[in-house]
Amino acid sequence: MIYDVVVIGGGPAGLAAAIKAHEEGGKVLILEQAEYLGGILQQCIHPGFGIHYLGEDLTGPEFASLFIEKVRSLNIPYILSAHVMKIEIMLPLAKKIQLIAPKGTKDIETKAIVYTAGAREKHGFEIGITGDRVSGIYTAGEAQSLMDLYGVMPGKRVLIVGSGDVGLIMARRLSLEGARVVGVVELMPYPGGLARNLVILRDFNIPLYLSHRVLEVHGRGRVERVKMARVNSKGKTIPGTERWIECDTLLISAGLVPDVRVLESLGIRIDPSTGGPVVNEFLETTAPGVFVAGNSLVINDLVDYAVEQGERAGMQAVRYAKNGGLPSMNWIPVEKGGNVRCVIPHYINGENEVILYLRARKPVKDATLVTGKKMHKIPVVTPAEMLRVKIKKEDITRPFKVEVSP
Amino acid sequence: MSIRVTIVGGGIVGASIARVLSRYENLKVHIIEKMSDVGWGVSKANTALIHGGYDDDPQKYPLRASLCVKGNRLWQKWVKDLEIPHVWSGALIIALQNEDIKHLSTLLERGIRNGVPEMRLVEKEELQALQPGIASEATGALYVPTVGQIASPRATVAIIENAVKNGVKIHLETEVQGIKVSDGEVKGIQTPRGFMESDVVINAAGLYADEISRMVGLDYFTLRPRKGEYLIYRHGIPGPTRVLFPTPTPKSKGIIVTTEVGGHLMIGPNAQDMERDEKDNLATTEEGLKEVLQGARKLWPGIPDRGVIRTFAGLRPEPPNGDFIIRAEEVWGFINVAGIRSPGLTSAPAIGYFVRDILRRDLGLKLVPKRRWYPRRRDITRIAAIPDAQRDRKIRARSEYGQVICRCNHITKGEILDAVERMKYINVKTPSIDSVKFRTGATSGECQGSFCMVRIAMLLAQEYGVPLWNVTLKGPGSELGIGDINSLRREKK
Numbered sequence A: 001m002i003y004d005v006v007v008i009g010g011g012p013a014g015l016a017a018a019i020k021a022h023e024e025g026g027k028v029l030i031l032e033q034a035e036y037l038g039g040i041l042q043q044c045i046h047p048g049f050g051i052h053y054l055g056e057d058l059t060g061p062e063f064a065s066l067f068i069e070k071v072r073s074l075n076i077p078y079i080l081s082a083h084v085m086k087i088e089i090m091l092p093l094a095k096k097i098q099l100i101a102p103k104g105t106k107d108i109e110t111k112a113i114v115y116t117a118g119a120r121e122k123h124g125f126e127i128g129i130t131g132d133r134v135s136g137i138y139t140a141g142e143a144q145s146l147m148d149l150y151g152v153m154p155g156k157r158v159l160i161v162g163s164g165d166v167g168l169i170m171a172r173r174l175s176l177e178g179a180r181v182v183g184v185v186e187l188m189p190y191p192g193g194l195a196r197n198l199v200i201l202r203d204f205n206i207p208l209y210l211s212h213r214v215l216e217v218h219g220r221g222r223v224e225r226v227k228m229a230r231v232n233s234k235g236k237t238i239p240g241t242e243r244w245i246e247c248d249t250l251l252i253s254a255g256l257v258p259d260v261r262v263l264e265s266l267g268i269r270i271d272p273s274t275g276g277p278v279v280n281e282f283l284e285t286t287a288p289g290v291f292v293a294g295n296s297l298v299i300n301d302l303v304d305y306a307v308e309q310g311e312r313a314g315m316q317a318v319r320y321a322k323n324g325g326l327p328s329m330n331w332i333p334v335e336k337g338g339n340v341r342c343v344i345p346h347y348i349n350g351e352n353e354v355i356l357y358l359r360a361r362k363p364v365k366d367a368t369l370v371t372g373k374k375m376h377k378i379p380v381v382t383p384a385e386m387l388r389v390k391i392k393k394e395d396i397t398r399p400f401k402v403e404v405s406p
Numbered sequence B: 001m002s003i004r005v006t007i008v009g010g011g012i013v014g015a016s017i018a019r020v021l022s023r024y025e026n027l028k029v030h031i032i033e034k035m036s037d038v039g040w041g042v043s044k045a046n047t048a049l050i051h052g053g054y055d056d057d058p059q060k061y062p063l064r065a066s067l068c069v070k071g072n073r074l075w076q077k078w079v080k081d082l083e084i085p086h087v088w089s090g091a092l093i094i095a096l097q098n099e100d101i102k103h104l105s106t107l108l109e110r111g112i113r114n115g116v117p118e119m120r121l122v123e124k125e126e127l128q129a130l131q132p133g134i135a136s137e138a139t140g141a142l143y144v145p146t147v148g149q150i151a152s153p154r155a156t157v158a159i160i161e162n163a164v165k166n167g168v169k170i171h172l173e174t175e176v177q178g179i180k181v182s183d184g185e186v187k188g189i190q191t192p193r194g195f196m197e198s199d200v201v202i203n204a205a206g207l208y209a210d211e212i213s214r215m216v217g218l219d220y221f222t223l224r225p226r227k228g229e230y231l232i233y234r235h236g237i238p239g240p241t242r243v244l245f246p247t248p249t250p251k252s253k254g255i256i257v258t259t260e261v262g263g264h265l266m267i268g269p270n271a272q273d274m275e276r277d278e279k280d281n282l283a284t285t286e287e288g289l290k291e292v293l294q295g296a297r298k299l300w301p302g303i304p305d306r307g308v309i310r311t312f313a314g315l316r317p318e319p320p321n322g323d324f325i326i327r328a329e330e331v332w333g334f335i336n337v338a339g340i341r342s343p344g345l346t347s348a349p350a351i352g353y354f355v356r357d358i359l360r361r362d363l364g365l366k367l368v369p370k371r372r373w374y375p376r377r378r379d380i381t382r383i384a385a386i387p388d389a390q391r392d393r394k395i396r397a398r399s400e401y402g403q404v405i406c407r408c409n410h411i412t413k414g415e416i417l418d419a420v421e422r423m424k425y426i427n428v429k430t431p432s433i434d435s436v437k438f439r440t441g442a443t444s445g446e447c448q449g450s451f452c453m454v455r456i457a458m459l460l461a462q463e464y465g466v467p468l469w470n471v472t473l474k475g476p477g478s479e480l481g482i483g484d485i486n487s488l489r490r491e492k493k
């Protein structure tokens, strides 16, 4: 059996891609590493999902189940506990995926791939924390699964690194279970989370240390204290501002990075600013017929965007499979101007309406987003919130530059 | 009549001695180890190189010079018999300045005297071909093809499993607190679990060997910890195909650059002298890591700022005169195997035979070889590394081999359960993540366990029949939780 599209990763982006590809007439298979479909939504038991896409406010599992039921009703095949070992591109229309799964190893052949394997959490070593390697240092996801999946209390006095939504939600979760959150440490001079989540700090009387960095852990078997210091505007430690905080737990919520190891092994180009692959507006990577969506492409704050990307990638993947490739184009690079940290896609063609996703470097009030020759007024831009803009065909210029200015 | 031999310390040295002694019918060998698994002392955190043996001056350090070369030869057999992961990549000792070349000739001569085979000097042109990507300043190198690398904590586990198979008894979480001597003879050891009679006590206690020695009144040496720090990078950041050394200084072999057995670029160590009471200070430091990075970039300029997935530190037990202290002491039956600093890992198998010869020669013991001794030990099958057909058969026989838990290193549930079985085989009492890590490699990849650590903990909890919060990271005192989810709210009521 040769598939038109194999979707790697059965989270919201992957499910949306599979449904779309199926609806477009493709022969589709979903591969999911976990024992269930739905991706990280299954562990996000709070509401806040689907406001844009559905106009409804659902919890993570509720949102996921809509897609899972659709996959089932359309009889789209999927394999669970399927671990992708390796992908080989043999011909433009023949890609071999090597699997380990409970039913045995398997080589699957497909014409196109949609890669939607999500992201992984940054851990303490990656953000330069030194000192003792002891128990009590968890990523937010580890702490969340200890608590919500296995009913384990990780610690009593917790210091949290990172003031993004995930860190704040964990601060509330730990406080409600009786732990003392002794502080939230944020490298940036402004908090990373949405306003509605910042209220948590006030509710539970948790100090927020902006422009601070955790440097070092001290403990014998378990964390006993943690050293932090103030940083200057370049993120460098200011000598003399170091101080120790007593705690038994250090929770790292320093953000996610696209999980692109499999793609890297194919030699696909990666954009250091997103951590994900370089893509054109069809969400095709530099390897023909390999498409990417969701958190593997760029870290999305909203599931709605992940789904939107999934649908696009799914549709284009079928087109690739049916036509033996996508048409050659004279691509226009999307250039990053002032105050733009990252933007997706990297190349557009000027022949279609296109959706841009971008993040600013610094917060701006009454901002103007300039895309090509078009200006968009935006009341508040923060790095915490990804911007999504639709660009009409006639507003696309060559060259095409994007910038956020006050 | 059988002779009771107690080895203090379940590191690579104690393990190797035990394996060699397990060949003899009339020895009853026990290993006493204070930690909850074997190989967690100095043997856990080091560069894991099987050195060539050119570096040790035979005049100043006769034991190091002879045991290193012998050890290298023995390892080439042991890694096969015991299925220890290894790569034999050879090493290049790099000259960056003209005076370095002179030093390399000295090393070459010393290597020739020590009996190191196949060494030669290479010039700039060949060097660039032998190791593309090396610093353009490199003007030449000493090429040592016999240098290898092994997975060092796994090596200790492998040797111990084989020793246990051959009758050695192992006592974990048992600290030697005193040694009984009377009439100038060793009588046994005191532990919190009671007194154990013994005719021979072999002190292989790593950093603490000076303290064990003092228990029989011998205080002629003290060991000083010397810290070395490392950085490990994610897959995809290219490392060299050979081990790269700078031209050594009298104090250390310098900061090396290598692709370790797991395939990651690894750099380190620096050398920082510590106070005597800092034998448990394994903390990494910002300055130390910076020093390592700077040093490594001199040889391997392409190391990026980002991409570190782990940092760690080890402590070398530095003896006062630099050489190993291995001898039968005047207290009859007490043998010191102390100050086993680098190249101690390399020398360990040779130390095993050296100690056997001490038993024969200095203690006058007659050793009776066993009629049946098992030279081989099988490693846990690495599902991802075996041919497809074989893998398929394994999975069909047991579906757990088809369930990948550690995504980064492709380790399956079946392999983790195998590791738990191996832990129980050597009497590991406290379940810990590190015990699984050092048997399978799980949690040591790019995500450092953020995807799989909790699931592995759950398997450990099930297999050991303990609540999940009692599973540890690295033995008692490092439990993963403080109780069930309601424990704090209950406390407050």
Ligand SMILES: Cc1cc2nc3c(=O)[nH]c(=O)nc-3n(C[C@H](O)[C@H](O)[C@H](O)COP(=O)(O)OP(=O)(O)OC[C@H]3O[C@@H](n4cnc5c(N)ncnc54)[C@H](O)[C@@H]3O)c2cc1C
Pocket (backbone or CB within 6 Å): A008, A009, A010, A011, A012, A013, A014, A031, A032, A033, A034, A037, A038, A039, A040, A041, A044, A046, A047, A048, A049, A050, A082, A083, A084, A116, A117, A118, A119, A166, A259, A262, A293, A294, A295, A296, A299, A300, A301, A302, A303, A304, A306
């Ligand atoms: C704590 C938290 C709170 C959030 N809250 C909100 C919110 O309130 N509202 C909102 O809209 N969004 C929220 N988000 C964001 C949203 O959940 C994500 O943007 C979205 O889930 C991304 O979907 P995805 O399909 O790209 O990735 P994922 O959901 O991560 O799915 C990826 C899937 O791929 C699988 N996989 C990985 N590797 C492989 C492989 N090699 N082979 C096969 N399968 C593989 C994984 O097991 C997983 O199932 C939140 C995110 C987090 C982390």
Ligand SMILES: Cc1cc2nc3c(=O)[nH]c(=O)nc-3n(C[C@H](O)[C@H](O)[C@H](O)COP(=O)(O)OP(=O)(O)OC[C@H]3O[C@@H](n4cnc5c(N)ncnc54)[C@H](O)[C@@H]3O)c2cc1C
Pocket (backbone or CB within 6 Å): B008, B009, B010, B011, B012, B013, B014, B015, B032, B033, B034, B035, B038, B039, B040, B041, B042, B043, B044, B045, B046, B047, B048, B049, B050, B051, B174, B175, B176, B177, B204, B205, B206, B207, B208, B209, B212, B227, B228, B229, B269, B314, B315, B316, B317, B340, B341, B342, B343, B344, B345, B346, B347
């Ligand atoms: C940074 C660094 C890099 C190195 N690189 C290399 C290299 O590349 N190649 C090489 O050949 N060598 C290298 N070495 C040296 C090598 O690691 C050591 O020589 C070797 O591991 C020593 O093994 P050991 O068994 O003597 O000590 P250990 O592994 O420390 O074993 C001693 C054991 O005794 C136990 N113990 C201590 N006190 C007691 C007690 N009272 N009761 C019970 N048990 C006790 C400890 O818990 C420990 O497990 C390096 C060392 C360091 C630190």
